[in-house]
Amino acid sequence: MNIGYVFLIIMASAAFFVSNIPTPDEMIADFQAAQKFYTSKAYDQALEAYTEVGGIESRFVDEDKVIVEFGDMQLRIKDATFLPIRKFILQNGRR
Secondary structure: OOHHHHHHHHHHHHHHHHHOOOOHHHHHHHHHHHHHHHHOOOHHHHHHHHHHHHOOOOOOOOHHHOEEEEOOEEEEHHHHHHHHHHHHHHHHOOO
């Protein structure tokens, strides 16, 4: 096999792998989108977005260092996504 093809396969694989790693900025943008859904009373979409952001686990991003504004507080993103999910579940009686 030609070395050019091997190099091309390695580069394509690396590009695919890196494209699936969330960045802190993407996590914050997704959280802000969830906040917009929540404030516009699109609760099902907000719950889905909060759950998705809160469920991100990556060896390459330290989620504890991703801080977002939540009201007047600054919270870790995992904590900030937990609060509206909990409130939604309590208000709607879902378990």
